[in-house]
Amino acid sequence: MGAHFGYLFAAYSIIFVAIFLYVMFIWRRQAALDAELRTLEARMAALTERPAAGAPPRPDA
Amino acid sequence: MNNPTIRNWLGFSTLALMLASLFMVFDYVPPDAEMGIAQLIFYYHVPLAWVAFASFGLVAIAGIFYLWLGDQLWDDLGYAAAETGMVFCTLMIIAGSIWAKPIWGTWWTWDSRLTMTFILWLMYGGYLMLRASADDTLQVARFGAVIGIVAAMDVPIVIVSVRLWRTIHPAVLVTKQGTHGLEDPRMVWTLLVSLTAFTLLWAWFLMLRFTQLRTRSRMSKLAGRIALATVAASDPK
Amino acid sequence: MRKDLRLELRSGESTLALLALSMLVLVVLVFALGAARVRSVDAAAGALWVAMVFAGMLGANRALLAERDNGAIRGLLLSPLDPSTLYAAKLCAALIFMAVAEVGAVILMVLFFNLDFDASMARLAPILVLGAIGFSALATLLSAITGRTRGGDMLLPILAVPIFVPALIAGVKASAAALAGAPFESMGDWLKIMIAFDVLFVTAGYLLFEHVVGGE
Numbered sequence: 101m102g103a104h105f106g107y108l109f110a111a112y113s114i115i116f117v118a119i120f121l122y123v124m125f126i127w128r129r130q131a132a133l134d135a136e137l138r139t140l141e142a143r144m145a146a147l148t149e150r151p152a153a154g155a156p157p158r159p160d161a
Numbered sequence: 162m163n164n165p166t167i168r169n170w171l172g173f174s175t176l177a178l179m180l181a182s183l184f185m186v187f188d189y190v191p192p193d194a195e196m197g198i199a200q201l202i203f204y205y206h207v208p209l210a211w212v213a214f215a216s217f218g219l220v221a222i223a224g225i226f227y228l229w230l231g232d233q234l235w236d237d238l239g240y241a242a243a244e245t246g247m248v249f250c251t252l253m254i255i256a257g258s259i260w261a262k263p264i265w266g267t268w269w270t271w272d273s274r275l276t277m278t279f280i281l282w283l284m285y286g287g288y289l290m291l292r293a294s295a296d297d298t299l300q301v302a303r304f305g306a307v308i309g310i311v312a313a314m315d316v317p318i319v320i321v322s323v324r325l326w327r328t329i330h331p332a333v334l335v336t337k338q339g340t341h342g343l344e345d346p347r348m349v350w351t352l353l354v355s356l357t358a359f360t361l362l363w364a365w366f367l368m369l370r371f372t373q374l375r376t377r378s379r380m381s382k383l384a385g386r387i388a389l390a391t392v393a394a395s396d397p398k
Numbered sequence: 399m400r401k402d403l404r405l406e407l408r409s410g411e412s413t414l415a416l417l418a419l420s421m422l423v424l425v426v427l428v429f430a431l432g433a434a435r436v437r438s439v440d441a442a443a444g445a446l447w448v449a450m451v452f453a454g455m456l457g458a459n460r461a462l463l464a465e466r467d468n469g470a471i472r473g474l475l476l477s478p479l480d481p482s483t484l485y486a487a488k489l490c491a492a493l494i495f496m497a498v499a500e501v502g503a504v505i506l507m508v509l510f511f512n513l514d515f516d517a518s519m520a521r522l523a524p525i526l527v528l529g530a531i532g533f534s535a536l537a538t539l540l541s542a543i544t545g546r547t548r549g550g551d552m553l554l555p556i557l558a559v560p561i562f563v564p565a566l567i568a569g570v571k572a573s574a575a576a577l578a579g580a581p582f583e584s585m586g587d588w589l590k591i592m593i594a595f596d597v598l599f600v601t602a603g604y605l606l607f608e609h610v611v612g613g614e
Contacts, residue, residue: 111199111202111205114256114259147390
């Protein structure tokens with residue numbers, strides 16, 4: 101009955117690879133988000149340092 | 162929701178249970194006497210099915226709340242659920258197909274459950290394509306909610322009609338093993354463990370993706386305000 | 399509401415060409431299925447429904463295109479109109495279109511598939527009506543969505559077909575039974591499915607349409 105082992109192995113491998121890939125996908129997106137966040141923070145800093153004509157809005161909590 | 166402790170806890174317990182389920186499938190539970198070793202795919206196939214359908218339900222519920230309350234949070238949840246559900250649905254079909262080949266001799270069959278899953282997969286695909294194609298984010302969130310609700314409402318009718326459709330054609334193939342086919346208590350335990358493992362995996366994925374989408378939504382709001390403030394601040398004095 | 403209906407019907411200028419196109423679907427099916435298969439009622443019923451769904455989708459897309467060109471939708475929204483009423487009007491217009499398409503398709507089906515214009519036509523009629531209601535309800539709601547997104551007309555079948563499946567299965571099965579001469583009792587289950595589908599989607603369309611057109 102071990103004849104079908106190939107199928108069993110294929111099924112489980114695909115499942116785990118897919119899970120791994122999805123986690124990777126989420127991780128990469130997170131890195132991009134973090135980079136964007138840093139850009140935004142930098143811009144905020146630039147705004148608050150300058151004696152602005154209009155008061156900068158308070159950031160969302 | 163953003164609590165990293167809960168997230169890590171969830172992640173670790175998911176990992177633990179997934180490993181446990183692997184052990185149980187390969188080392189503990191006896192494979193079905195007639196169907197042979199490939200039958201063991203069943204222990205991952207069933208939880209994948211449960212999660213794929215549950216996720217779709219979540220898309221619909223999130224859609225209802227979004228239309229009702231209008232908070233972007235619900236749309237983010239719906240989108241996360243749709244993505245996660247799509248992953249699990251695809252895996253379920255692949256696993257089912259690989260399961261079918263050695264046991265029924267064919268890669269695909271219009272068995273009622275496989276057909277239902279395929280239709281669910283198409284619905285997921287349609288939803289995701291819709292989300293990808295629109296330009297206005299508020300509008301697309303509303304559209305997504307409507308589609309999610311409409312499709313989920315349809316699911317019970319699809320199940321009934323597909324099942325009826327299949328029973329008229331005398332199935333050469335016996336329908337997949339239901340829970341009553343599990344004679345050995347070890348089978349029941351293994352199934353329960355992998356069910357729990359996948360539910361946790363689902364919850365973990367959802368939490369990760371949902372918090373990510375939330376952050377992205379809030380950031381784009383913030384970016385908008387900063388852009389406005391930058392323009393205002395750079396006005397000639 | 400009458401104004402909306404007229405507006406909708408006026409956009410059916412190219413209806414004739416559209417109908418011709420969907421009838422050609424039947425021709426393709428006849429050749430695709432082969433002469434032997436053409437004898438069977440199942441093939442006939444299947445081909446009929448393919449032609450209907452095809453016509454329905456083309457019709458929905460065309461109507462939306464015409465609407466967009468006319469800027470009609472904006473005009474309608476400026477009027478103090480309840481979106482649900484708008485949905486009802488569009489639904490009626492779609493129904494009329496589908497009814498015309500169905501009549502044409504049935505006639506061609508009888509001719510191409512060597513059937514008879516007999517009592518089975520009377521049995522077929524309510525089934526086709528139920529199918530038209532269900533499809534129109536669904537397509538009216540969905541096309542309002544897909545019409546406002548990029549690549550919309552390709553998106554409509556992708557969204558509509560999986561959702562329409564139960565009505566399609568039930569419709570084809572019931573139609574085949576009707577053509578074969580079976581009484582209504584035997585197709586009870588299928589009819590129940592179609593009725594449930596229709597009720598569900600007309601209600602859903604009526605309630606959800608405001609979320610689709612609101613906020614333009």
